[in-house]
Amino acid sequence: MTEIKDKSIQEFLDELASKQATPGGGSAAAVLGAQSAALISMVCNLTIGKEKYAGVEEDMKSLLKQSELLREELTAMIKADVDVFDKLMASYGLPKNSDEEKQLRSVQIQTVLKEATLIPLECAKACAKTIELSRIAAEKGNTGVISDAGVAVMSGFSGLKSAALNVYINAGSIKDKKFADAALADLKKLMDGADAQTEEVYQIVKAKL
């Protein structure tokens, strides 16, 4: 089967819109994050090598390394979300005819739920990182393409809030409360102030247009 990232945008949107369960919001969140990282890279690539921006050349090179790593990570998450969803559905579909089967099924569901919580949590972390990196692009990047830093921060912010929804859903079904609470606490740290930070970066960009 063709991996989602290798499908055309049109095909991805058609499948998203359809009654198929996947790809869904989790993959869409990863696309938002990957698009953010790509736009940060674009600002870097259109700043590096320009005489006017020689003073920030090293900062931009370092930023580009980070944004490209994040892009790779987030692109891989488009598929990871679908894979863990399928795994979760498969575990819910396990037989439950005997007490033993019921117990095995429950253990399997709980194991996969943890994975299905950690994957969007990682996506949220990576998206939060794009908000940070967008700020550097907005502050130091070529002002001729600075609006792309603004699109980057909005795309990353929406990826963070989107991924968070899947953390809430799956953490809510986990019986290991210590695990679930730790995941939710991690997420809270990422979410706290993200809207204000995003708006700050957006305003930095807007002031330079």
Add this chain to the structure above:
Amino acid sequence: MTEIKDKSIQEFLDELASKQATPGGGSAAAVLGAQSAALISMVCNLTIGKEKYAGVEEDMKSLLKQSELLREELTAMIKADVDVFDKLMASYGLPKNSDEEKQLRSVQIQTVLKEATLIPLECAKACAKTIELSRIAAEKGNTGVISDAGVAVMSGFSGLKSAALNVYINAGSIKDKKFADAALADLKKLMDGADAQTEEVYQIVKAKL
């Protein structure tokens, strides 16, 4: 040349990240909006026909019609943004050796700048509409896939704020102040309260998880 929507997600992200001027933030904004519309359609498609949701069947069918029209419109804007950018660059490249040439060039630039303002303004309008439609999906859609309405509203909101940046840029270079002010006033109407509306829809979704 392959139209952007027919390129793979990976290829789109690679081109976005590259030092090519297009695709850039304008196309990315249209992708954000189209993804929002697709996710609204997904919620509709996974609500329509379910006995439990028979009471909202007609609302969901009507919502689906609207979201699919918006998706088509926003998908077309991915290309429209690149086309008008190329047209703008071509007009800036016109010869300016004589006064006559200079005048012709200036008229042409001003004409294309208006177009380059109206296209992201239309994108912003369509994205604002996805925020409205996401609310209906969040309020009436199948609660089993309600998080997709949350991802839809975030994606649409970031599309709106992203498209706005291109309106600001191009309207700022238009000499016909009446035209520019009208475009900025239209945009302001779309932006006012959009963050609060988005957060409301997000909270409706979160409360149902």
